[in-house]
Amino acid sequence: MNSAWEQHEAAVARLRASYAAIPAGEPVRLAKRTTNLFRARTATSAPGLDVSGLTGVIEVDPAARTADVQGMCTYEDLVDATLPHGLIPFVVPQLRTITLGGAVTGLGIEATSFRNGLPHESVLEMDVFTGAGEVVTTRPGEDLFDTFPNSYGSLGYATRLKIRLEKVPPYVRLRHVRFDDADLLAKTIAEVTLSKEYGGQRVDGLDGVAFGPGEYYLTLARFTDISTIPRTGQGPSDYHSGQAIFYRSIQERETDLLTMYDYLWRWDTDWFWCSGAFGAQHPLIRRFWPERLRRSDVYMKLLGLDRRFHIADRLDRRAGRPLRERVVQDIEVPVENLAAFLEWFDEEIGMRPVWLCPLVAGRAWPSYPLEPNRTYVNVGFWGTVHVGPEAVEAPKNRAIEAKVHQLGGHKSLYSEAFYDQETFDALYDGANLAAVKRRYDPDDRLTSLYDKAVKRR
Template identity: 65%
Template structure:
């Protein structure tokens, strides 16, 4: 796609804003990586013309990308140039605009921060239907408030991002730890020295299978190797326990978690060897599993079966939280004791600067802890009680929770945790007529 085609797409969107019957702006998107229950809000704004890469400048190491472009499309456009985004979230259908207005993370986040920190400038559709160019020096208040605003301050139509050079392969080491405190100490050392046991480290993530069995996957660029393939019968997360070392092509490394939606494909039988052979490869991907979850949510399939078998109702616990590194072991022990869900994903990160709506301390090491599943609702308890306890524990440990899933904060707590004052100022300036839903109303109060 060229600049002229992009300009036509932007004009089409602006025409669509003017044609919205109730004056409220919302998007019509074919896919979503949110896990929030949303009411049917009717027809949305057609953004189907904003799903591509405008241009890749290999010499400058940048790309101009439309806001609804998925990382799958973006990576396919940059890798032939030997380039990739500084951070590529794990799932193929996450969009660049979504990762910036929400939060994305991956194994390069310890050294490269979060996806919005590689944005050089962006064009934002505001609540009044205007398109503003936003950068550290132009509309700077919106630039800083945009990350973690979840479309409540506007939508990204174009983003210019920095890219990094790649090698052909990624070499992996799966290092086991029997103690969570030792694992935390290892992350601290790697964050400071960018090496482990004398070998360079470019990417870090990990998995906790049990408090006494956790792994860090330490990866680095490589010019050669014999790559494994986890898009067929082999399953990536199982290999972490089975292999000390591994090698993947860059593309397969970036999408290693997508094929089985981390480990969640097992809920659909996709890890059964017979089912896996019959399940087409093109359907072994996160967006397919997400649609299946959506069908279950819509028709309450699992709930009906559980009631027939006289099993307790279950609470969805699908969350990613950021906990300061020095409290991560404490949180993991609490989580194992109080929730008991395994495996759990770990992804260390360091924010490069302060962002008011998700105020992580710049340069401080946090660990993203990701857990996705359901737990039985105990007698006398209610749906949401476990999630509320997690929110309270994370806050007590000085952490934060991503807002792509269920949230239960009261308004005052939410404003205190997510930059309420800075948000209110940006909202008043860039959406004075309230044509976009408020952030709290969108992520919490829509119940």
């Protein structure tokens, strides 16, 4: 056994010891300082699980195109280990500090999901630390493995995952195609997802942005060895260290070229478009904003300060603006219902822009029951809406939940949810979740998915 595996075993031993130190009857949770969740965590004085040694890549096998990765390893560190071999995970979520275990238990997504599904679909096996304090190795087809995606720690925490890797060239050519009609946009998404081509050219990555009614773009990515844009001879763009901002480039140019590395993190530098809330997109401020701090995790910390001190609310009160409702969601609807959702969203919510990302699940996954081999589109929107005193009742979020349900879709659970227990169980197969939880967490040490995602304390 090499040192990396020995270090992994030692880290698991520390994890077990930290579990043993949690008093009986106290809830089991991670001792983790950072998070990509947008819902409050339940406060507790009990110590958490020590996962500090589970943050790395154990081994990359370039010949087999696999990697053994610890559960708390970020995709940034994972890509740093695989890309020198010309390999990347099948799906690399948009933000650098999302962990592999988090993406599997919480459903990550990105532009390769229209052909590669979701992150858990390229996992070959994983070790899960359960509520019973045991490490269980589980594989596709077994109840714990199949129920784990979208369980958000209610069934345990992944300590090791063995994943498949994809061979990639050094560069990515982009083509930004505008659509004025949402129905045509949806039809094109369905066609590209089926054929993996557009205009006779291979498509390796597919996502898009709705900037507003009548202004929709699909970004078609083609992985390539060519280091310049044909005809112009222009080299790769830089949306990290300079003044240029990626999402704005979608409206400004029809073609682009990025290195594979910069393509993977094109959304992280400005947290999609959300960095504008902190002034990071203002030319004068951006000039002096250090490159190393142009990252989603930095903006997340700034958001935490705003939540703690209610800075935005105080400014709104001083300016006489209505109270804000935070609307931070990712939802999925069948592609044939995308136009209906966008039309409704524009009229009822009015948030601009929103992200579009097609996906196809290769098989059924009970905790997030998408129909296999059916094209869905993830719609992501992250911001606030001025609604007035009723903001505390979350009317916009509740309306979104109802509309998504009506259109045969689902919503991710990293943010606020408001479903009653019966509806929640129907949408996320609560009966199966409960049965699997009883098997691997017989003393009910782990918080249930409904309590994590919906209940307020």
